[in-house]
Amino acid sequence: MNNFHVITGGPGSGKTSLINELNNNGFLTVPEEGRRIIKEQIEFSGEGLPWKNKAAFATLMLDASLESYHKMIHEAAGSLVFFDRGIPDTIGYMELENIPVFPETEQIILANPYHTNVFMLPPWKSIYETDNERKQSWQEAVNTYEIMRDIYSRYGYNIINVPFDTIINRKDFILNNL
Numbered sequence: 001m002n003n004f005h006v007i008t009g010g011p012g013s014g015k016t017s018l019i020n021e022l023n024n025n026g027f028l029t030v031p032e033e034g035r036r037i038i039k040e041q042i043e044f045s046g047e048g049l050p051w052k053n054k055a056a057f058a059t060l061m062l063d064a065s066l067e068s069y070h071k072m073i074h075e076a077a078g079s080l081v082f083f084d085r086g087i088p089d090t091i092g093y094m095e096l097e098n099i100p101v102f103p104e105t106e107q108i109i110l111a112n113p114y115h116t117n118v119f120m121l122p123p124w125k126s127i128y129e130t131d132n133e134r135k136q137s138w139q140e141a142v143n144t145y146e147i148m149r150d151i152y153s154r155y156g157y158n159i160i161n162v163p164f165d166t167i168i169n170r171k172d173f174i175l176n177n178l
Helices: 015-024 033-043 054-076 088-096 103-111 138-154 167-176
Strands: 004-009 028-030 081-084 117-121 158-161
Touching: 004 015, 004 054, 004 138, 015 028, 015 081, 015 167, 028 054, 033 054, 054 081, 054 088, 054 103, 088 103, 088 138, 117 138, 138 158
Parallel strands: 004 081, 004 117, 028 081, 117 158
Antiparallel strands: none
């Protein structure tokens, strides 16, 4: 979908703040599924947590990402949509955690494309923080970023690196590079 834009990178790089800024400026946005899933799994004492059952967490992320993607097909009606992570991020997570990636997962990615330009936020140590849903170390955040770059490139996406800057300047950078 040429109107579906992914903003991705490692954890704690400012993606959610940037998505919120785009939303505050009237753009359709889709929040990161991983954080929502973690909150739900904690609330209901579920097993689909990255520190309990990584494969179950990956399955929940893939299902939720697909659901959001298809929901936006019907709701966006050609409008720009910004996703806080895309479906390929799930394969990145699976590779990072050595979870087998099945051929049907790759077919799902190919059947549900985004705009060819993907906005990548690099690791930013001075803003990186852990919390109840984000427990990765700084090195894990860097590794996640590197895998996401590899995954999106592997699937033919062009990586546009978003520079370190204020949230407003990062938003403007993205809008100027659509």
